[in-house]
Amino acid sequence: MRDCFEVRDGDVGGRIGQLTVPRAGVTVETPALLPVVNPNLQTISPARLESEFGAEILITNSYIIRQTERLHERALDVGLHEMLDFSGAIMTDSGSFQLAEYGEIEVTTEEIIQFQLDIGSDIGTPVDIPTPPDVSREQAEGDLEVTQEALADAEAIDTGDMLVNAPVQGSTYPDLREEAGRHAATTDLDVFPVGAVVPLMNAYRYDDMVDVVAGAKRGLGADCPVHLFGAGHPMMFALAVAMGCDLFDSAAYALYARDGRYLTVQSTEHLEELDYFPCSCPVCAEHTPEDVRGFDEETTERLLAEHNLHVTFEEIRRIKQAIRAGNLLELVETRARGHPAMLDGYRALLEHADQLEREDRVSKGSFFYLSNESARRPEVLRHHERLDRLSISGDVLLTQGGTPKEHDYDAVWRVVPPFGPFPRALSETYPLTAEVPERIDTDAYLAAADGVARLVDANPDVTFTFAHDDWPDGALAALPDSVELDDLTSAGHADADSDTDADESDEVSETGVENV
Numbered sequence: 001m002r003d004c005f006e007v008r009d010g011d012v013g014g015r016i017g018q019l020t021v022p023r024a025g026v027t028v029e030t031p032a033l034l035p036v037v038n039p040n041l042q043t044i045s046p047a048r049l050e051s052e053f054g055a056e057i058l059i060t061n062s063y064i065i066r067q068t069e070r071l072h073e074r075a076l077d078v079g080l081h082e083m084l085d086f087s088g089a090i091m092t093d094s095g096s097f098q099l100a101e102y103g104e105i106e107v108t109t110e111e112i113i114q115f116q117l118d119i120g121s122d123i124g125t126p127v128d129i130p131t132p133p134d135v136s137r138e139q140a141e142g143d144l145e146v147t148q149e150a151l152a153d154a155e156a157i158d159t160g161d162m163l164v165n166a167p168v169q170g171s172t173y174p175d176l177r178e179e180a181g182r183h184a185a186t187t188d189l190d191v192f193p194v195g196a197v198v199p200l201m202n203a204y205r206y207d208d209m210v211d212v213v214a215g216a217k218r219g220l221g222a223d224c225p226v227h228l229f230g231a232g233h234p235m236m237f238a239l240a241v242a243m244g245c246d247l248f249d250s251a252a253y254a255l256y257a258r259d260g261r262y263l264t265v266q267s268t269e270h271l272e273e274l275d276y277f278p279c280s281c282p283v284c285a286e287h288t289p290e291d292v293r294g295f296d297e298e299t300t301e302r303l304l305a306e307h308n309l310h311v312t313f314e315e316i317r318r319i320k321q322a323i324r325a326g327n328l329l330e331l332v333e334t335r336a337r338g339h340p341a342m343l344d345g346y347r348a349l350l351e352h353a354d355q356l357e358r359e360d361r362v363s364k365g366s367f368f369y370l371s372n373e374s375a376r377r378p379e380v381l382r383h384h385e386r387l388d389r390l391s392i393s394g395d396v397l398l399t400q401g402g403t404p405k406e407h408d409y410d411a412v413w414r415v416v417p418p419f420g421p422f423p424r425a426l427s428e429t430y431p432l433t434a435e436v437p438e439r440i441d442t443d444a445y446l447a448a449a450d451g452v453a454r455l456v457d458a459n460p461d462v463t464f465t466f467a468h469d470d471w472p473d474g475a476l477a478a479l480p481d482s483v484e485l486d487d488l489t490s491a492g493h494a495d496a497d498s499d500t501d502a503d504e505s506d507e508v509s510e511t512g513v514e515n516v
């Protein structure tokens with residue numbers, strides 16, 4: 001475990017953690033949002049960010065401060081905290097963004113880390129190379145070497161109490177991201193920004209973003225605090241947290257406001273086109289869109305920025321509560337319905353279900369089956385893996401109905417889509433207590449059929465009969481040929497049509513189950 005970061009609670013890959021920032025003397029609860037403060041232009045003052053919005057940490061750019069004479073002198077003179085009037089933690093960026101934008105900058109890692117130390121930054125950053133998406137592998141590898149040299153340069157400096165970022169690059173090559181993550185985790189640096197994802201988000205490539213983060217996370221491991229660098233739109237926070245990101249920074253709240261844009265948790269709206277505000281923050285409660293349009297330009301921009309920030313912090317709190325309640329994936333699934341690109345992001349996340357399953361907690365409050373994507377959640381995968389380890393013997397009835405009053409089976413198991421079969425003794429354990437709609441979709445049937453197939457494969461000497469509730473042909477076809485089928489909806493099943501067996505006395509002992 002890294003000294004500065006402690007995970008307190010988790011759901012899927014998401015976690016509530018504590019980032020201890022010794023130089024600031026504060027502990028920041030994650031997931032956390034770092035508002036980006038432009039030292040030249042403060043739409044909302046850092047003091048207000050702290051007192052009105054609850055910001056515990058912010059990020060500003062040490063390169064801009066260093067290159068601007070007035071700011072440079074003042075920062076050295078009074079320190080960043082007094083200059084910005086902010087008592088929480090302050091992270092500083094290094095100028096890497098300017099390097100990516102303009103091709104060169106006038107500072108080395110040694111110089112900028114020393115400057116960040118001198119002005120009182122709490123978390124500094126070396127000069128890494130933010131390699132854009134889709135470059136040649138050769139370029140991505142070459143840039144990564146330079147970034148790794150920058151990390152070594154930063155590591156060689158005595159930074160005292162200041163934490164230091166170790167950016168993880170690698171463009172859109174998940175294996176390079178993984179390698180970069182593994183390398184970064186071996187340094188004694190502290191916080192791990194996944195860099196250069198902004199072009200992916202600007203292009204709505206949330207699926208590629210998920211693959212990039214998944215690669216970095218595989219390399220970094222579970223104990224590293226991860227910052228999704230440049231990610232400020234609240235619509236993707238739940239998705240990114242579920243992948244294991246802990247820190248976000250938002251310049252979006254101010255940049256979008258400057259452009260007349262109003263953020264929601266599922267979209268970006270134009271103030272010009274709004275007749276009503278779908279929000280109850282102080283700005284939206286006190287004004288109509290028409291009011292806000294009627295102010296002078298500066299006031300309109302400030303009010304929009306305030307709303308954007310309220311909705312952004314609100315989403316972070318909602319995500320934390322979802323982690324506590326154990327229903328983060330339900331939130332991700334809801335957000336995925338806001339935009340087709342978000343749905344792609346969620347589907348990409350489910351392709352990493354095996355990776356997420358390793359960190360996910362075993363028991364939570366609820367599993368709501370909300371769409372066909374739910375059939376691919378890590379909990380379903382985990383149940384299927386468990387079926388490989390459950391050994392049974394003799395003749396086994398798998399049924400969607402109740403236990404028949406008279407029978408000769410050695411064991412009777414329930415079948416519930418999307419999980420498939422399980423011994424009745426597990427009926428009240430997570431996730432088999434899932435709420436599933438009455439009108440089951442194909443993916444849930446297919447996932448259940450997959451569960452049956454795994455149980456059959458793991459127990460080749462057992463004879464299985466499956467009493468199903470009018471399954472569609474496609475799902476029945478996915479079952480192994482050796483399974484006897486019995487349709488509960490056909491005549492002669494009056495005694496076995498009840499599935500409300502929570503308190504039903506089991507007439508069959510569970511002794512057939514040797515390894516639950």
Ligand SMILES: [Zn+2]
Pocket residue numbers: 277279280281282283284285307308310311
């Ligand atoms: Zn609002």
